Amino acid sequence: MLSKKSQYAFKALTYLSEKFNEGPVLISEIARKKKIPLKFLENILLELKKADILDSKKGKGGGYFLKKSPEKIKVSTVIRLINGPISMLPCVSLYFYERCKNCNEKSCGLHDLMIQVRDATLEIVENRTLKDLVV
Amino acid sequence: MLSKKSQYAFKALTYLSEKFNEGPVLISEIARKKKIPLKFLENILLELKKADILDSKKGKGGGYFLKKSPEKIKVSTVIRLINGPISMLPCVSLYFYERCKNCNEKSCGLHDLMIQVRDATLEIVENRTLKDLVV
DNA sequence: ATAAAGTCCACTAACTTGGTGGGGTGTTTT
DNA sequence: AAAACACCCCACCAAGTTAGTGGACTTTAT
Numbered sequence: 001m002l003s004k005k006s007q008y009a010f011k012a013l014t015y016l017s018e019k020f021n022e023g024p025v026l027i028s029e030i031a032r033k034k035k036i037p038l039k040f041l042e043n044i045l046l047e048l049k050k051a052d053i054l055d056s057k058k059g060k061g062g063g064y065f066l067k068k069s070p071e072k073i074k075v076s077t078v079i080r081l082i083n084g085p086i087s088m089l090p091c092v093s094l095y096f097y098e099r100c101k102n103c104n105e106k107s108c109g110l111h112d113l114m115i116q117v118r119d120a121t122l123e124i125v126e127n128r129t130l131k132d133l134v135v
Numbered sequence: 136m137l138s139k140k141s142q143y144a145f146k147a148l149t150y151l152s153e154k155f156n157e158g159p160v161l162i163s164e165i166a167r168k169k170k171i172p173l174k175f176l177e178n179i180l181l182e183l184k185k186a187d188i189l190d191s192k193k194g195k196g197g198g199y200f201l202k203k204s205p206e207k208i209k210v211s212t213v214i215r216l217i218n219g220p221i222s223m224l225p226c227v228s229l230y231f232y233e234r235c236k237n238c239n240e241k242s243c244g245l246h247d248l249m250i251q252v253r254d255a256t257l258e259i260v261e262n263r264t265l266k267d268l269v270v
Numbered sequence: 271a272t273a274a275a276g277t278c279c280a281c282t283a284a285c286t287t288g289g290t291g292g293g294g295t296g297t298t299t300t
Numbered sequence: 301a302a303a304a305c306a307c308c309c310c311a312c313c314a315a316g317t318t319a320g321t322g323g324a325c326t327t328t329a330t
Contacts, residue, residue, distance in 0.1 A: 002223045002249075004319065010245050011238075027276075035237045040320055058247075059328030060274045075248065087136045102170045103146075109268030110145050111257070113210065120255040124248070124276070133244030139288065162307075175289055181308070193307050194297030 002081030006083040009044050010133065011080065016054070017070040017130045024056070035107045045080070051081050070130035079125060086125065087118045094118075143171045145268065148213065149227040151189070151203035152265045159191070179217070179235050186216050205265035214260060215219030222253045222262065229253075 005048040012033040019025050027045060031038040045064050049052040066073070079086055080095055089099035092114045103111065146169040154160050162180060166173040183189040186225050190202040197250070212262055215230055225233035227249045235243065 001220055001225070001315095007224070007245070011203055014244060017272095022187065037320065040275080041320080049276095056276060057328080058276045059273085059330095061329070062275050062327090064276085081318090089142070089180055090136070092325075107270050108268045109149065110142070111262055112270075116259050120259060121252055124251050124255060128248055132248065135242050135244045135247075138286095148306085159306095172289065174291080176291090176306080178309095184307095191307060192297085193295080193305080195299070195305050197297075197306050 001107055002079070002083050005040075006079065007039045008034075008041060008080045009048065009078060011036065012041060012045065013048070013053075013066075013073070016064065016066050017134050019050065020066050024061065024065050026063045030064070033090075044102045047082065048078075051077075053078070053081075055079050066130075067088060075130070075133070076122065076125040082106060086113065086121055088123045089114045092118050137214070137218050140173045140175070140179060140231070141171075141214065143176060144183065144213060146171060147176060148183070148188075148201075148265055149268045151199065151201050152269050155201050155205055159196065159200050160227045161198045162201065164198070182217065183213075186212075188213070188216075201265075205269065208256070208265045210262060210268070211257065211260040213265075221256055222249060224249045228254050 005097055012030050015030055015034055016025060018034065026082070027042055028038060030036065030045075031041045036044075045056070049056055049064070051131060052067060053073055054064050054066045056062065062079070076086065085093045085096040087093040087096070090096060091100035091108075100108065100111070142169065147165050150165055150169055151160060151185075162177055163182075164175060166170065166176045167196060171179075180191070184191055184199070187201050187202060188208055191199045203224065211221065218230045220231040222228040224230070224235070224246065225231060225239070226235035226246055261268070
């Protein structure tokens, strides 16, 4: 399941996608419009900034804005950043791989199955962007 | 991600699938062969029994065994029982549904996307059984 | 200078995960 | 009948994660 943090991140990013190219948006505005706890949102946006997804401007007239256009930001990128692995097992993860102890991956039925699940999921989230979230 | 508990459950169930129709298997045997902490495994097997997946026999010659044949036990059933929801959002879950507050499901881009992910995942885990985990 | 707005650090309550310990209950064998 | 066997059940625990909060600091515009 996606954490609340991830859901907040997507809400905020969707909002910023709608306002893309309209200049900086206040954290407080996003928090109010999307009903996200202000201080928590602060952390989230900062994290997205450090990951090069958002940029910000301080002082009057400042705020947050998308660093790239919405169709260039993949859903999978946001999930991995805020939520963590997309795979259901570490031994099957592309970005968070850890080998299975007590299970040789060559002959593990669960391993093979979870690769299929991973690929089916990636097929979707790697090919959708913030643009697709705006309806 | 699947919890360690879920991974243990699948290891144990795979082992019991291999020994299907060979009579009861000791918890301690499963624990030793699959390297699962004994007491933890006890809890897991009991839970699987209460869910009608396993059955058990007490006293000498006792142990655990599959209640149905391996090809009748779906992977999805086990995941839902031990791990919880398969969906990435509560508002998209078939078995653990909770409505989204602050997000009308009619017009939520993330909602629609996560339905696609859910269906792609279900397509796999609903159509695989314990039999498929034995290689 | 002052106010606006993001940055950073540290802390916390509640919950979940991954266990462990010990006694109780039912079955089989002797 | 009693001992041995093996599952059943309850309660507890440490560590980590989640979902925040509070307060001081820095940068920028006017």
